[in-house]
Amino acid sequence: MSANHLGTYLRARRDLVDPKDVGLPGGGRRRVPGLRREEVALLAGISGEYYLRLEQGRDQNPSPAVLDALARVLRLDLDATRHLHALATLTPRHGGPAPDDERVPPGIEQLINTSWTGTPAVVLNRYMDVLTANPLAIALSPSNQPGINAVRSAFLDLRLRSLYLNWGEMTIRAVAGLRALVGPDGSDPRIVELVNELSADSETFRRLWARHDVSPAGAGDSQLDHPRVGRLELRYERLLLAGTDGQLLVVHHAVPDSPSARKLAQLADTLGT
Numbered sequence: 364m365s366a367n368h369l370g371t372y373l374r375a376r377r378d379l380v381d382p383k384d385v386g387l388p389g390g391g392r393r394r395v396p397g398l399r400r401e402e403v404a405l406l407a408g409i410s411g412e413y414y415l416r417l418e419q420g421r422d423q424n425p426s427p428a429v430l431d432a433l434a435r436v437l438r439l440d441l442d443a444t445r446h447l448h449a450l451a452t453l454t455p456r457h458g459g460p461a462p463d464d465e466r467v468p469p470g471i472e473q474l475i476n477t478s479w480t481g482t483p484a485v486v487l488n489r490y491m492d493v494l495t496a497n498p499l500a501i502a503l504s505p506s507n508q509p510g511i512n513a514v515r516s517a518f519l520d521l522r523l524r525s526l527y528l529n530w531g532e533m534t535i536r537a538v539a540g541l542r543a544l545v546g547p548d549g550s551d552p553r554i555v556e557l558v559n560e561l562s563a564d565s566e567t568f569r570r571l572w573a574r575h576d577v578s579p580a581g582a583g584d585s586q587l588d589h590p591r592v593g594r595l596e597l598r599y600e601r602l603l604l605a606g607t608d609g610q611l612l613v614v615h616h617a618v619p620d621s622p623s624a625r626k627l628a629q630l631a632d633t634l635g636t
Contacts, residue, residue, distance in 0.1 A: 367420030368547055369450045374418055375575040376437040377403050385436060398436075407432040425451055442543065446577040450547045467495045471604060471612060475500075481631045482616055483597075487513060489544040489609030490553055491537070498634050499627075503589070503615065514541050515557065518565040528586040528594075538571040539578035540601070544609050579603070585615065591633065592626040 378397040382388065385398070385406060398406075404414035409429060416422040425433075430451055434444040467486045475484035475497045483500035485493055491513040493506075500507040506516035506523060517523060517537040527533050545554055561568040579601075587595040597615045604610040617624035 367423075368550070369423055369447075370418040370420045372447065372450055372575050373403075373433065373437075375573060376439065376443075379574065380436075380438055384438065403433065403436050406436040423451065442577050442579055445579075446543065446546070465494055465608075465610075467610065468604060468607065475612075479614070481628060482614060483507070483627075484615075485613045486604070487544075487611045487613065489611075490557065491541050491544065494610065499631050500615070502591075502630055502634055503587070512557065513537060514568075515561060518561055518568045526587055526589065528588055529584070532583075533585070534567060535571060535576070536578055536583060538568065538574075539576040540611075542572075542575065543577040543579035544611065589626075589630070592630050594623075595626055596621075596623045597627070 377400075378395065380397045382398060382402070385402075387398075387402060400414055400418065401411045404411040407414070407429070409432070413422065417425060427448065430448050431444070434447055437443075439447060465488050471486060472495055475482075475486070475495070479497060480499065483497065483503045485496040485500045485507050488494055493509050493511045493513060495509055496507045504523070504526060505511070505520060506513050514537045517534050523533070524530050545551065558572060562572065582598065582600050585595075585597045585599055587597070589595055595617070597617050599613060599615045602612045602614070604612055617627050
């Protein structure tokens with residue numbers, strides 16, 4: 364890879380490790396916020412010179428065993444470990460189809476608009492652009508409008524700060540989700556443009572992007588204060604769509620027979636579904 368994504372990731376993640384968490388003395392006059400390079404190398408069982416080459420991009424082909432050792436030292440979870448391996452082994456795709464040229468699988472389009480009329484559902488591309496959404500998803504949040512970039516909306520659309528009671532958690536997930544979908548394509552021109560824009564306009568985004576957290580498909584919780592129906596506590600599922608270039612299906616649902624389920628049904632009723 365032309366850019367040193369592996370080295371950047373290693374530097375970012377060692378800054379986040381508390382020395383005490385890996386058995387090293389903390390405090391004192393440390394010049395770095397987390398682990399020193401030589402400490403990472405020692406704990407991973409590799410030479411300091413070799414680790415320096417990895418961070419500087421002079422060696423970008425570490426073995427899987429070395430990557431696993433670094434992951435343990437940097438206290439990476441399974442998703443972050445997979446991301447580390449991807450940065451070291453995959454060739455960035457750079458580019459890909461523009462949003463207007465991307466097509467959601469017809470079966471998915473039919474499913475969310477015909478069978479899931481009472482379930483908010485959205486499909487995002489790997490840049491987190493909304494490709495399609497059913498009417499209930501659009502009624503749930505302005506960030507679900509097709510053509511909107513979900514990450515840009517999370518940070519720059521002020522309506523979301525009052526809509527999402529857990530707005531801080533949502534922004535963390537948005538940035539980590541974008542990192543996961545992009546993978547080793549951090550120098551993709553579209554990603555560079557988006558990151559530069561949000562870094563200039565949002566200090567929160569700038570700080571979160573620098574952490575290099577990754578969060579691929581999975582589940583979580585959303586808490587909303589919706590202007591039409593009030594408080595909603597929803598669960599979401601994020602599913603990667605097979606046969607696509609990283610498209611992600613995001614579905615929200617409520618616990619059956621709960622107040623939130625009744626309010627979600629009420630919102631659907633206002634749409635004539």
